[in-house]
Amino acid sequence: MQEVRVFAPATVANVAVGFDILGFAINRPGDEIVARFNPDHPGLVITAITGTGDKVLPYAVEENTAGVAAQRLLEHLGQTELGIDLEIHKRMPFGSGLGSSAASAAGAVVAVNELLGAPLSRESLLYFAVLGEEVADGSFHADNVAPCLVGGITLIRSNDSLDIHHLPVPGNLQVAVVHPDIEILTRDARAVLSDQVSLKTAILQMGSLASFITALYTNDLPLLGRSLHDYIVEPQRKQLIKGFDEVKQVALQRGALGCSISGAGPSVFALCDSGYLAQAAGQAMQEAFARHGVSSQLYVSPINQEGVVIL
Amino acid sequence: MQEVRVFAPATVANVAVGFDILGFAINRPGDEIVARFNPDHPGLVITAITGTGDKVLPYAVEENTAGVAAQRLLEHLGQTELGIDLEIHKRMPFGSGLGSSAASAAGAVVAVNELLGAPLSRESLLYFAVLGEEVADGSFHADNVAPCLVGGITLIRSNDSLDIHHLPVPGNLQVAVVHPDIEILTRDARAVLSDQVSLKTAILQMGSLASFITALYTNDLPLLGRSLHDYIVEPQRKQLIKGFDEVKQVALQRGALGCSISGAGPSVFALCDSGYLAQAAGQAMQEAFARHGVSSQLYVSPINQEGVVIL
Structure with missing residues (x-):
């Protein structure tokens, strides 16, 4: 596969009763992330960021949530020399409380993992996505990233140990x-x-x-x-x-x-x-x-x- | 029926994670409470308190957790003129953290209710037992009384509204x-x-x-x-x-x-x-x-x- 395009959904964290420990995903809005092999350069490069309106997101990999998340994953896999272009298409506003940065981070790790033939499970990707979100948020917590990555209503016993649990969803909710x-x-x-x-x-x-x-x-x-x-x-x-x-x-x-x-x-x-x-x-x-x-x-x-x- | 004898079990409240909102019952120790019709006097009288060692529990109905619980129930039922003797046989220490006062209160309301032909459901008795426990404890909370009365692991969403829920018990616990x-x-x-x-x-x-x-x-x-x-x-x-x-x-x-x-x-x-x-x-x-x-x-x-x- 030469290119992978993913959709990463918005999420509602806290859910009134679970500050920092509960979150759920919704169907829209969400971000699109594209990962593509590029033999013309080694390493990860962010080549496009769209949908940011009058805001500016950094293209520098180590300053961008999606970039950091993808880069930590590539380091873990020993694949930092691979030439990969990353495109970030924002489809939701920043600072909305809908997990915008989490969506970009979760989307980036899924896209890059899939591009490499899916060496890691969805669950194993969480850690790298949370590291990415930490760049935007300043703290290591998974209450948006976890539901964005795997869907459903997720409970986080401990953000430190990423002890994540899927909660059942009542039918008509x-x-x-x-x-x-x-x-x-x-x-x-x-x-x-x-x-x-x-x-x-x-x-x-x-x-x-x-x-x-x-x-x-x-x-x-x-x-x-x-x-x-x-x-x-x-x-x-x-x-x-x-x-x-x-x-x-x-x-x-x-x-x-x-x-x-x-x-x-x-x-x-x-x-x-x-x-x-x-x-x-x-x-x-x-x-x-x-x-x-x-x-x-x-x-x-x-x-x-x-x-x-x-x- | 002229006499009812009940056993009211000890309880573990808080359960590490749920201060004031969780509790469960155990099989032993516990209190025995006896309620008996006595045509020789009107009203509720505490006629025996045993098992208190060197401690003293009050015989005055309005100062005793079991007495208050039973009296509030009798008032609710309009039966305060009935002659009823109440015996309290303590089988566990006070101040042990095992819900001693809750057991006496819960036991008293079940014994008196049964003596009167069980006009109220077990759930409906909770309120009166909590009023009794309040005498000993100084606050209105059900984390011992609820599991003592109905068994199992109980969750209290709100002590004010006594919104009680039975939680499942894993088999080997x-x-x-x-x-x-x-x-x-x-x-x-x-x-x-x-x-x-x-x-x-x-x-x-x-x-x-x-x-x-x-x-x-x-x-x-x-x-x-x-x-x-x-x-x-x-x-x-x-x-x-x-x-x-x-x-x-x-x-x-x-x-x-x-x-x-x-x-x-x-x-x-x-x-x-x-x-x-x-x-x-x-x-x-x-x-x-x-x-x-x-x-x-x-x-x-x-x-x-x-x-x-x-x-």
């Missing part, structure tokens, strides 16, 4: 994700967080988290709804998202099981038990943002079960 | 509980806890909790072992338990999946994947306490699936 045209950098979103939590709040959050996991295993959507509360992060971060309280309120009024911030924001997700409800909730959320003068994009999707796909 | 002859009052055990947790610690704890729940649903005992870590409470409370570090170390050396403090302590539990291992781990834990000059009692049991039983 659908997501409305609304991305308002507000930019929040992950680093900034982390800066607003207190480094302390009250024990009382931690207990509330743990009860909700444990019940959310239980709800997934027992297909108990009412329990899932009662569990989807973020007591720790949302109260601190929502100030960064104009109109958030009203957006959440209309989502719940339209019957969403729960609604919270996607990753570091500003995107807001609502989990619903049908596609009809997700569409209706999503449109109401867009209208609420519009009342605050904020334009937005809506994505309605089931939980994506495939992760990165080869096109 | 066995518990060694060692009760050292040290007394810790629940109120004192709470006093040593900081009211703040670092966000980083909370994330570690949440990853462990979510993985523990996942391990129960997937029958994944290695994951259960990797998950059984208490990052929040054990580091603060273990100072109250002489020899704790060594006791835990020998339990893990003997192959226990995990080991931590039962409830508010001083009892220490170890979860194991066979009765042989639990017995061996428990004896090693007793020997470790003995090396610190602390005598102890050992209880080895599967997870009790029945809760309070009518004798």
